[in-house]
Amino acid sequence: MKIKKVYVDVLTALAKGTDAGIYRLNPKRVEIVSCEQDVKRVLAECEKTGKSVTFKAGGTSLSGQTITDSVLMEISPDYGKVKISGDGSLAKFPCGITGEEANRWLKPYGRKLGPSPASIKSARIGGIVANNSSGSSYGIIHNSYNTVRDMEIIFADGAVFGYLFVSESQGFHANAYRLIGEVDEFPFGDFVESRHGRPDSI
Numbered sequence: 001m002k003i004k005k006v007y008v009d010v011l012t013a014l015a016k017g018t019d020a021g022i023y024r025l026n027p028k029r030v031e032i033v034s035c036e037q038d039v040k041r042v043l044a045e046c047e048k049t050g051k052s053v054t055f056k057a058g059g060t061s062l063s064g065q066t067i068t069d070s071v072l073m074e075i076s077p078d079y080g081k082v083k084i085s086g087d088g089s090l091a092k093f094p095c096g097i098t099g100e101e102a103n104r105w106l107k108p109y110g111r112k113l114g115p116s117p118a119s120i121k122s123a124r125i126g127g128i129v130a131n132n133s134s135g136s137s138y139g140i141i142h143n144s145y146n147t148v149r150d151m152e153i154i155f156a157d158g159a160v161f162g163y164l165f166v167s168e169s170q171g172f173h174a175n176a177y178r179l180i181g182e183v184d185e186f187p188f189g190d191f192v193e194s195r196h197g198r199p200d201s202i
Contacts, residue, residue, distance in 0.1 A: 019060065057128075079095060080093075082102075091106060129148055
């Protein structure tokens with residue numbers, strides 16, 4: 001069954017815009033995204049119209065991170081494909097699958113995710129990583145930051161910062177400084193000029 005891409009009616013928007021927390025906002029529009037092109041399209045439209053956009057994965061947040069009264073971008077379960085190395089030591093998971101589904105993929109290799117939040121049946125990889133989820137099984141030793149090696153980030157202007165090295169043996173914080181240095185050295189002036197014409201200032 002094809003997943004409907006856009007919801008604008010009040011009742012569906014309210015249902016989609018509700019997470020596991022106590023806070024409530026009613027989004028004006030809900031966009032279901034299933035690929036990088038969908039994400040870029042929604043971001044471009046929101047930039048053009050001056051609307052804010054909030055990203056939602058599984059909606060298991062208790063703190064209101066996934067609610068908005070503007071545009072809500074919800075990740076589809078069929079976003080991206082799973083890839084696992086021969087021995088299962090490395091796995092690429094799209095942000096739309098749940099932690100439980102990821103563990104099902106890893107089970108034949110005798111492995112599982114480091115993070116194991118209580119909401120793992122519903123929490124999706126995007127939210128698990130964004131919140132640095134850990135859980136009772138391994139605590140902070142194998143939390144998201146200590147088990148993620150690379151990720152691809154789509155910025156608000158649609159730019160893709162690919163193959164971002166996050167952590168391996170040295171941990172997230174040890175590599176964060178190197179990442180900041182790479183971002184500082186990125187020629188944003190040339191990039192902005194090539195996309196939008198020369199800016200007055202950066």
